[in-house]
Amino acid sequence: MTIGELAARFGVAPHVLRHWESAGLLQPAARVNGRRRYQQEHVARVAVIVRGKEAGFSLRQLAEMFATPQPEQRRELLQQHHARLVERIAQTEAAKELIEHVLNCPAEDFIQCPEFQRLVEAVELRVPFPSTPS
Structure with missing residues (x-):
């Protein structure tokens, strides 16, 4: 799916997904003809980020949670x-x-x-x- 399609599923602007990529919260999407293409695993990750933010997590806290190996x-x-x-x-x-x-x-x-x-x-x-x- 495109960045616009993924963003629309969660009611966020595409630039928000780009920001989350640059912050390391969202793995960069594969590019097809220079355009981002997202897979189902991106949907799950964005769902966790959106709900986490709604629950009061900061982006830093979410990044820490995702990066924690144990x-x-x-x-x-x-x-x-x-x-x-x-x-x-x-x-x-x-x-x-x-x-x-x-x-x-x-x-x-x-x-x-x-x-x-x-x-x-x-x-x-x-x-x-x-x-x-x-």
């Missing part, structure tokens, strides 16, 4: 990222819960609403926000 090391990298992702999901769920309450809150000032205050307290107890460097 499955145990790769698993460790993924476990670390998984833990961070679980924390981000919990924080997002807590924010969603607060917003949903505000959208449906009958109180004139939602900040003064006892139910909102209870939700804030629950969020404080269950979701540690990342600490900022001192």
